Amino acid sequence: MLRSWQVALCGCLAIAFWIVATLYIRLLPSSLLDPLQGALGFALGIPIGWLCIRLTCRVARLAPSQILPGCMVVLACTTLIDGVALRWLPTLYASDEHTGRLAAAWLLWGYGVTAALVVVTASRHQPETS
Secondary structure: OOOHHHHHHHHHHHHHHHHHHHHHHHHOOHHHHOHHHHHHHHHHHHHHHHHHHHHHHHHOOOOHHHHHHHHHHHHHHHHHHHHHHHHHOHHHOOOOHHHHHHHHHHHHHHHHHHHHHHHHHHHHOOOOOO
């Protein structure tokens, strides 16, 4: 179970991660539009997701049994913020629909990769039971 201060820290991290990703999309749309850079962005989702997990575990001081719920708080918050922003403030990400769609695809990929990495990370830190 997470403590309330850990939930609050995870929520703050979610906002920070969302801001960084939004700025990346907004300031570097060519990274999504160029086929090679777009593919590289998807590939970089793996180490970026892993770094976000490590940062979350460290900042929120998550015990091994708290890795999954703590990181899921972060993922849930960032996904909800993106969902609301993409629905009601799509120009926050990009001025054109094509770039916005590519940004949404990149975000979904990143969340999926990170969720998978969280499961792997959490399972590696759990004691074996027989």
